[in-house]
Amino acid sequence: MQQIVDFVLELDKLKAVTRKTRPLGLERLENSAEHSWQIAMMAAAMAPFAEPGLDMPRVIGMLLVHDIGEIDTGDTLVYVEDGWAERKAAERAAVQRIFGLLPEAQAAGFMALWLEFEEGATPEARYANAVDRAMPALLNLANKGQSWREHGISHARVVARLQGPIREGCPALWAYLEARLQAAQAQGLFGA
Amino acid sequence: MQQIVDFVLELDKLKAVTRKTRPLGLERLENSAEHSWQIAMMAAAMAPFAEPGLDMPRVIGMLLVHDIGEIDTGDTLVYVEDGWAERKAAERAAVQRIFGLLPEAQAAGFMALWLEFEEGATPEARYANAVDRAMPALLNLANKGQSWREHGISHARVVARLQGPIREGCPALWAYLEARLQAAQAQGLFGA
Numbered sequence: 001m002q003q004i005v006d007f008v009l010e011l012d013k014l015k016a017v018t019r020k021t022r023p024l025g026l027e028r029l030e031n032s033a034e035h036s037w038q039i040a041m042m043a044a045a046m047a048p049f050a051e052p053g054l055d056m057p058r059v060i061g062m063l064l065v066h067d068i069g070e071i072d073t074g075d076t077l078v079y080v081e082d083g084w085a086e087r088k089a090a091e092r093a094a095v096q097r098i099f100g101l102l103p104e105a106q107a108a109g110f111m112a113l114w115l116e117f118e119e120g121a122t123p124e125a126r127y128a129n130a131v132d133r134a135m136p137a138l139l140n141l142a143n144k145g146q147s148w149r150e151h152g153i154s155h156a157r158v159v160a161r162l163q164g165p166i167r168e169g170c171p172a173l174w175a176y177l178e179a180r181l182q183a184a185q186a187q188g189l190f191g192a
Numbered sequence: 193m194q195q196i197v198d199f200v201l202e203l204d205k206l207k208a209v210t211r212k213t214r215p216l217g218l219e220r221l222e223n224s225a226e227h228s229w230q231i232a233m234m235a236a237a238m239a240p241f242a243e244p245g246l247d248m249p250r251v252i253g254m255l256l257v258h259d260i261g262e263i264d265t266g267d268t269l270v271y272v273e274d275g276w277a278e279r280k281a282a283e284r285a286a287v288q289r290i291f292g293l294l295p296e297a298q299a300a301g302f303m304a305l306w307l308e309f310e311e312g313a314t315p316e317a318r319y320a321n322a323v324d325r326a327m328p329a330l331l332n333l334a335n336k337g338q339s340w341r342e343h344g345i346s347h348a349r350v351v352a353r354l355q356g357p358i359r360e361g362c363p364a365l366w367a368y369l370e371a372r373l374q375a376a377q378a379q380g381l382f383g384a
Contacts, residue, residue, distance in 0.1 A: 001241065001368040008234045008327070009334050015215040015226045023207040033226035034207045040232070040256055042200045045298055049193065057249035064232055064252075106237055135200075142201050176193040 007101040013071045020075070020147040021139045032067040032075055035135065039063045043131045049172040051123050062117040062128045065110050069094035088118065130169025133162050134177055141180055145189030152191035155181060199293040205263045212267070212339040213331045224259040224267055227327065231255045235323045241364040243315050254309040254320045257302050261286035280310065322361025325354050326369055333372050337381030344383035347373060
């Protein structure tokens with residue numbers, strides 16, 4: 001039991017990892033723990049638009065664990081393209097350390113979810129990734145483009161970065177988002 | 193899709209609902225969204241101590257939705273005993289409003305999880321409740337009794353409030369916690 005408690009208290013550090021978006025109506029930056037909760041809820045709520053037969057509990061498990069490596073590495077803006085491989089290796093070392101606080105069977109279960117998400121080879125991982133990618137865009141759309149404008153991200157860069165993974169993981173979500181992004185461009189909500 | 197997006201953006205407000213505990217090493221108060229993430233992870237990590245055959249995805253679903261009513265009502269300290277029934281009625285009205293943003297089938301699914309947690313009649317609900325009750329105590333134990341001291345909560349009140357639900361939902365967790373709380377009393381980590 002002490003191993004599990006140590007693990008859960010280690011997880012507390014994800015509440016201190018800040019992202020680039022701000023929660024609606026708040027001045028502070030969003031953190032990765034509350035983001036993980038929100039996308040788990042989004043995945044469940046959007047189930048009617050997921051591929052039939054998808055294992056939703058596995059999707060939710062992946063989304064709950066996918067950012068835990070940031071406890072050691074911090075969050076990186078999805079538009080930063082340099083050093084992605086090094087960053088992923090560092091995140092992997094981080095989750096090995098953190099899941100390693102647990103008894104072996106528990107550690108292996110979480111590691112399998114983390115790897116499935118990273119590899120993106122299953123419909124569940126692709127759907128989970130689509131939800132994860134779409135969420136900050138939805139917040140930005142509701143927030144007058146806050147993090148796009150703060151970081152000088154253009155409409156073209158958003159589309160280039162999100163289109164592939166979201167369309168692959170949840171085509172209906174991309175169809176919706178593509179139209180919203182186009183409208184946002186017309187309104188001048190992007191940077192650059 | 194727009195209904196689901198509206199729902200997910202409404203959930204953003206749970207990031208602004210503050211609790212009484214502080215994340216380890218941070219000055220600010222914890223919010224209910226990041227708390228929901230952490231207890232979902234704790235429930236999964238503690239699976240070896242759950243009743244055999246427990247439906248863990250349902251436990252996790254309950255923990256992800258159980259605090260959503262606080263978007264309208266705010267968080268209440270578990271030691272506040274007056275007005276509990278009124279508060280629960282208000283939370284129920286709140287989740288009916290919030291889940292009601294979704295298409296009917298999705299709303300009904302989340303509502304069923306929320307009600308199962310509140311009613312506490314299944315082993316899954318009792319285990320989920322044990323985890324939810326234990327988490328702030330674990331943070332307080334790691335935080336030198338921070339919220340107990342700030343709110344003048346004695347060892348006897350903590351035991352009276354936590355023993356029943358935690359012992360019922362996860363006996364091994366109570367056995368662990370009981371000993372920790374006793375040691376904390378000897379160290380003077382309680383208020384009053």
